[in-house]
Amino acid sequence: MKKSVLNTIQKHLEGDFALEKPKDLSFGHYATPAAFSLAKVHRKSPMIIAEELAEKFEDEEIFTKVDALKGYLNFKLSDAFLDTKATEAILNEEAFAKGEKSGTILLEYVSANPTGPLHIGHARGAVFGDTLYKIGKHLGYDITAEYYVNDAGNQIRLLGLSIFLAGRDKFTDLEVNWPEEFYRGEYIYDLAETAKEKFGAEIFNDENSIDMLSDWGKEQMLDLIRQNLADANITFDTFVSEKALFEKWEETFDKLKANDAVYEKDGKVWLKSSEKGDEKDRVIVREDGRPTYLAGDIIYHNEKFERGYNHYINIWGADHHGYIARVKAAVEFLGYNPEKLEVILSQMVALLKGGEPYKMSKRAGNFILMSDVVEEVGAEALRFIFLTKKSDTHLEFDVDMLKTEDSSNPIYYIQYAHARINQVFEKAGKNPHEVVQTKLEDLDEDAQNLLFSALLLPEVLEDAFESRQLQKLTDYLKSLAALYHQFYNKHKIVGTKNEEKLLKLSAMVAVTLRTGLKLMGIEAKYKM
């Protein structure tokens, strides 16, 4: 819709101009302040320029009215144009708001260490990533959703050790010397219990079983993580193992050396990241020859770029902020364009319950499990609440609020609008396809505004995706639902002389709500 408008305006207006929403829909559907900037060039008043411009649009069919007001140029779309768009959408719902974008994107998100279940902070990145994925695909991008499994390094051994000690504590009489660092939390004891059933309690007598428990525990945790994700309607295309990637370390290291990216000092190997915008150089191989975590990420990003995507998006926790510069530096040293790598930070989530704050900690046992929250409020409410806020701002919400089934819970508000529409059709004894050929003409202002709003989904989706601000979609759906509720309260539909028109209008609203919800991983309700 916006595209048609832009094309038409371009016929009469040269150069760049901003197309925006008028303050008030009664002014028109679209507006441009172009006359203000032209005023400078032509040394004429913006009012006069706007009026001259308005006249040029008199013969355009998609507009019924183009007028100048206080220097703004306001465009009002014709009923026939809006009707055509609505008819297309209702007849071919699957294609509604689909875009024609092209290009491949590798989207990496969650990538939580397989050392424990997902917590509420992971859930935010997961929901954001999954929704970005769904919307991007709808717009036409070829996107791959990838999970980077950190299955190498200390933390996996720590997992094995933690299980081992928990088993020793629970199933043997041996004394347990708890080290400074280990994984706490009930799930470790659950794992020890399962391990006992599977391997026998005697494994807890032998420290040699720690390695085995590490590998086994990691697999268990990955299964659990996959399950946590699936419970929130989140799936991935690919899982990439850090451990497996280390086979390519020599090869990647040689490439860095060939590109003069590293040097040796104090027995360690350093990446010259400060040459590429990082604060300082970073160690990538320790004195004892073990590569650091950064080395793993360098291999991974080299491998990612070898796969040849057009664009790369990583969704990281906000605590990884300082990590961006060094990874980008590495990418550049590897001979790739670091601008193709985009990092989206997902900020902390503060969870409240009954107004009391929860404190989260990843290592300690008192973090809030994603699965607990999903169980408590449902996957859909969780997804929705995470999507109502920008990913890079702190989010605070109270689980008690999400448990209520009234207007303080925004998802019910939208669902209710959708269910209402279905109810109206039931009362009328018709279905959308029976009324789709009715022409939407001579609508009153309320109906026209509602129709226009329902047709905005394509541009909202594009805006939300390109700006990575998915709250634009939730905001839009909330306001569309509000418009429908208002309309419903004000205008009777069933049994009126405008019944067919208003049913078609309702059907259009339902298509938009349903499509928008679907892209957020939420199924529209037909009855409540």
Add this chain to the structure above:
RNA sequence: GUCCUCGUAGCUCAGCUGGAUAGAGCAUCGGAUUCCUAAUCCGAAGGUCUCAGGUUCGAAUCCUGUCGGGGACACCA
């Protein structure tokens, strides 16, 4: 200390590539149901957009600074 972020209604937040009278939800108060679901709607009240400068036709929006909250500054992942 350096860097990054945020600061808008009582609360949680939109708005920020400069543009028309700064918005929503919640909470508060008042009202609407013989009529398609009142899980809704209508109305009222609520603001020095942290503060101070600057840029210009125009600043919540951009710049500088200030104060306040949060975060990052590993050979841990």
